[in-house]
Structures are given as C-alpha cells and as structure tokens.
Amino acid sequence: MPVVMRRCRSIALLAVLCGLWSAGALAADHAPSLAMTPAITPAALPAPGRLPAAQPIGGYANGCIRGAETLPAEGPGYQAVNLSRNRNHGHPDTVAFVQDLARHATAERLGRLAVGDISKTFGGRMETGHASHQIGLDVDVWFDLDEPSLPREQRERTDFPTMVNLKAQRVFPDRFGPRQARLLELAATSPKVARVFVNPAIKLALCEGERGDRSWLRKIRPWGGHDSHFHVRLDCPAGATACLSQDPIPPGDGCGQELLSWFEPPKEAPVPRHPKPIPTPPAACIAVLAGN
Numbered sequence: 089m090p091v092v093m094r095r096c097r098s099i100a101l102l103a104v105l106c107g108l109w110s111a112g113a114l115a116a117d118h119a120p121s122l123a124m125t126p127a128i129t130p131a132a133l134p135a136p137g138r139l140p141a142a143q144p145i146g147g148y149a150n151g152c153i154r155g156a157e158t159l160p161a162e163g164p165g166y167q168a169v170n171l172s173r174n175r176n177h178g179h180p181d182t183v184a185f186v187q188d189l190a191r192h193a194t195a196e197r198l199g200r201l202a203v204g205d206i207s208k209t210f211g212g213r214m215e216t217g218h219a220s221h222q223i224g225l226d227v228d229v230w231f232d233l234d235e236p237s238l239p240r241e242q243r244e245r246t247d248f249p250t251m252v253n254l255k256a257q258r259v260f261p262d263r264f265g266p267r268q269a270r271l272l273e274l275a276a277t278s279p280k281v282a283r284v285f286v287n288p289a290i291k292l293a294l295c296e297g298e299r300g301d302r303s304w305l306r307k308i309r310p311w312g313g314h315d316s317h318f319h320v321r322l323d324c325p326a327g328a329t330a331c332l333s334q335d336p337i338p339p340g341d342g343c344g345q346e347l348l349s350w351f352e353p354p355k356e357a358p359v360p361r362h363p364k365p366i367p368t369p370p371a372a373c374i375a376v377l378a379g380n
Contacts, residue, residue, distance in 0.1 A: 165190030199233025295343035
C-alpha cells in the first residue's frame with residue numbers, strides 16, 4: 089500500500105496545517121482522566137475459582153496486572169529492546185499480539201520488529217517514560233524495521249530514528265514508507281487492538297496515502313511524540329471485570345478536523361501547568377504492586 093506524500097493544495101488548509109502542534113481535542117485519548125474512576129477493591133474481582141490466570145486491574149494509567157506473562161527477549165521476527173528496564177511483561181493477549189504481529193511482518197518481508205516497553209512485572213507506574221503501560225495492555229514498537237539481530241547488551245538504546253521532520257511537521261518519505269504503513273495497518277486490524285497511537289504527521293501521511301479500505305485508519309490515533317515508535321493499546325480482555333476500558337473511538341476515519349486540530353496554532357498563550365498529583369492505585373492493586 090503506497091503512502092503518497094503530496095503537498096496541500098488549498099491555501100486555507102495549508103495555513104491550518106503549518107501551525108504549531110495543538111493539544112488537540114483528543115487530550116483524554118492517550119491517558120484518560122481518572123477523576124471519575126470507580127473504586128476497585130479486592131471485592132470487585134471475580135471469585136478466586138473463576139479468576140482468569142492473568143488479571144488487569146484498574147485503568148491504563150492507574151492500575152496493575154496480576155499473573156502477567158513475560159515476552160521472550162527474542163523470537164521469530166522480533167527482538168525486545170532495553171531489557172534492563174524489566175518492562176517486557178504483559179497480559180497474555182499482549183504477548184500473543186506481539187508475536188503474531190512479528191510473524192505477519194516476517195511473512196510479508198517488512199523487517200524485524202524492535203519491541204519496547206509493555207509493563208513491569210506487576211504493572212503499575214513506571215519510574216520514567218510513561219503514565220500509561222500500567223495494566224499490561226500497552227506495548228511500544230519502533231518504526232525502524234532494518235535493525236539486524238543484535239545481542240541483548242547492544243539493544244540497550246533509545247536512539248531509534250524519527251520518522252518525522254518536526255520542523256516541517258511531515259514524515260521523512262525516505263524513512264516512513266509502505267512497510268511502516270502496512271505494519272500499522274496490521275496492528276490496527278488485529279481484533280483485540282483498541283487504539284494505535286502515532287505522531288500526528290504520521291496519521292496525516294496515512295490519511296493522504298490510503299486509497300483502498302480506510303476503515304482501519306479509525307484506530308490510528310494522533311498523539312504528541314510517537315515519531316520513532318508507535319504505541320498499541322489492547323482492549324480489556326473478556327472476563328477481566330476489574331479492567332477499566334476507555335470510551336469508544338468516534339466514528340469515521342479520523343482524518344478530518346480532529347486530526348487537523350493538532351496542526352492549528354495555539355489560540356492563546358499557553359498557561360504553565362502544575363504537576364498533577366499521582367493518583368492512588370486501586371485498592372485491589374496494593375498487594376499486587378508490593379511485588380514490584
């Protein structure tokens with residue numbers, strides 16, 4: 089599926105697209121608000137005899153996971169990076185998704201996947217890098233598909249190339265091409281995937297380049313950063329009664345005003361933001377997180 093990077097022909101549209109990044113109308117998409125999060129206590133979990141082996145508890149940005157699986161450090165079509173962080177643990181659905189995506193990428197000769205953070209052993213808040221990734225249902229995958237098979241110590245790195253010219257707010261066509269676009273399509277069409285976060289410029293490239301079925305673009309969500317990797321978020325699995333899902337994605341392919349809002353100049357001077365207080369984990373996570 090070729091990605092066609094054409095220039096905007098409309099002067100009015102160009103004026104919109106050439107502004108600064110906006111916080112956009114999707115501020116709750118990546119890390120949803122916790123203000124209305126219901127209390128999750130041990131009593132909210134299923135009875136022990138009916139408890140699935142792995143149990144995500146709470147929300148993507150405030151929770152934990154009991155019974156996580158470990159993604160093997162390497163496998164057919166992928167290698168996990170930054171293993172010293174101990175963040176290659178997740179729900180079995182997430183581990184299966186990574187391995188399945190890698191198999192499809194290999195079959196289509198897209199390249200070897202470099203897999204980044206999933207969650208810590210018991211989930212919860214990470215010391216650096218993420219507010220989400222707390223319940224084993226988020227995973228980062230780098231866009232660079234040309235990495236050779238490397239020994240583990242040489243995978244301790246974060247200097248993967250960006251796909252986006254941040255000044256021009258457009259993708260580099262020699263870096264982001266048909267292989268990266270196809271990989272995103274494979275991820276977005278995986279049945280258990282809820283959202284795939286990418287840089288707004290990457291979403292714009294996909295919207296401009298897709299000439300066939302555009303339905304999969306709906307799950308591709310623009311978010312700041314995410315220029316050298318994409319972030320896959322899976323749905324709460326069946327039977328995970330203590331897992332808090334996000335609101336459904338709006339209908340449509342997401343290529344209209346909701347995307348363009350990311351490129352609009354700020355309407356007013358930015359107000360300094362005060363650090364938000366770290367939320368208290370769900371009560372059902374207190375004992376689980378003691379293992380971290």
